[in-house]
């Protein structure tokens with residue numbers, strides 16, 4: 001089983017968008033992201049959906065910030081008057097600085113007709129549930145279809161569970177355009193029928209309905225569910241079934257970040273009229289693995305040398321976590337898992353995770369050509385007898 005890393009795709013698209021960041025920043029364009037809070041009498045199930053909307057809205061804020069578009073994040077009480085919400089939508093329509101707007105689902109019933117007021121040209125996530133001139137369906141549906149495309153073969157058959165809903169229907173539309181054969185099942189149907197497919201997409205939002213009983217060894221399972229729980233987010237696929245498919249998108253870390261990548265691509269298309277190159281997950285992963293294979297041995301060597309020659313340069317962050325931090329990168333050693341990770345300083349994203357015993361690269365994402373060049377300089381410094389080393393060793 002291989003976990004598909006949605007963050008790998010998001011980081012790739014973020015990198016592609018860097019070319020346009022200064023244009024976006026100079027234009028001072030904004031994206032409005034609106035979400036409603038749950039009402040006081042909402043059921044636990046509905047509260048969980050509002051919580052998912054909050055998590056997803058915050059991911060959107062982060063991606064738009066990263067590509068140089070200012071997010072205008074608006075959180076609304078469900079108790080505001082419909083006229084007030086209509087006014088907010090109208091002001092978004094009239095404000096030429098606002099290039100796009102997203103209203104997070106769920107939306108309290110009394111506001112649903114107000115969504116229809118949104119200018120179609122600003123509807124980047126098709127929240128009006130009608131195609132505009134740019135896109136056919138929501139970003140989640142496109143992201144799911146694009147990951148399916150990365151794995152589909154000529155004779156592939158895709159089961160879309162929850163295919164009658166808005167997201168599922170969007171996935172089917174995208175698959176039809178790419179001529180990938182698919183069929184639709186609903187929550188409540190006999191899910192073992194997914195065994196007629198080599199790829200399964202689930203967008204029911206019903207936590208854990210796919211168990212090991214249902215899933216044989218599919219080529220790919222795409223889990224489009226996201227239910228926040230006390231112990232973290234859960235998807236439609238039960239954790240007990242994760243090891244069965246050949247490839248699976250995990251929750252969290254799968255479809256969520258892919259959706260953010262699609263929104264960034266869509267923004268570039270809507271605002272600048274530029275279509276970014278089409279990614280293929282398997283190709284991107286291969287490329288990242290090659291880049292990681294260049295950097296990982298240098299990071300391993302450097303950490304070892306520093307730990308021996310300059311132990312004071314290694315910070316003990318936790319009982320089992322030791323960190324070497326430079327101005328560009330940090331290398332962390334986890335003594336429990338015996339693994340080394342490389343990240344950029346002050347960024348949460350792990351670029352590389354290496355298991356030391358097997359020398360196996362477990363994670364490789366977000367590594368740019370610039371990173372390769374920097375690590376080659378570090379290698380040169382290690383090799384050199386007259387290094388640029390200071391009394392703390394080589395600068396990272």
Ligand SMILES: Nc1nc2c(c(=O)[nH]1)N[C@@H](CN(C=O)c1ccc(C(=O)N[C@@H](CCC(=O)O)C(=O)O)cc1)CN2
Nearest residue numbers: 052053055056059103104105106226252253254256257
């Ligand atoms: N108009 C829209 N409304 C809503 C959307 C949406 O995309 N457009 N999303 C849903 C909730 N949702 C999917 O159904 C969702 C939840 C979470 C994420 C996400 O980005 N998750 C990340 C981060 C997880 C974390 O920080 O714990 C991940 O999976 O890694 C995306 C979509 C609500 N309404």
